[in-house]
Amino acid sequence: MPRFAANLSMLYPEHAFLDRFAAAARDGFQGVEYLFPYEHEARELAARLREHGLQQVLFNAPPGNWDAGERGTACLPGREQEFREGIQRALQYAEVLACPRIHVMAGLVPRSRSARRCVPPTSTTCAGRPAKPRSRASSCCWSRSTRATSPASS
Secondary structure, eight states: OOOOEEETTTSOTTSOGGGHHHHHHHTTOSEEEESOOTTSOHHHHHHHHHHTTOEEEEEEOOOSOGGGTOOBSTTSTTOHHHHHHHHHHHHHHHHHHTOOEEEEOBOBOOTTSOHHHHSOTTTOEETTEEOOOOSBOOOEEEETTOOOOOGGGO
């Protein structure tokens, strides 16, 4: 039987974000996800989850400068430290939220670089599988049962 999670970034736009947890629970959802939790304190989000009997099932690692079109930093040359710090922040949130998955946003390969130079195929793994270089870098999910590494950590 499929299990669906309410994506609170997309659903219930008539409600303020923190009120969307109640709306999802009223509609019978047991799990929620959303793009980014970082505008809110992790403890506040965890309290909303507990209050409404919901499980946080997924959220994204920091994307870099979203408003400027960035969709992750893992493949961006020179941004390795920012990527590491973003993953640490995501792991802290995941711990407080008891969230088993983080979507690692790899990013878009800069037009001035080739994908092969941004994502070395021999040293990058995602959830235990080699990442395949392509024009738009792959993304992956980290979960407690897998370990994802980036070129920066290899």
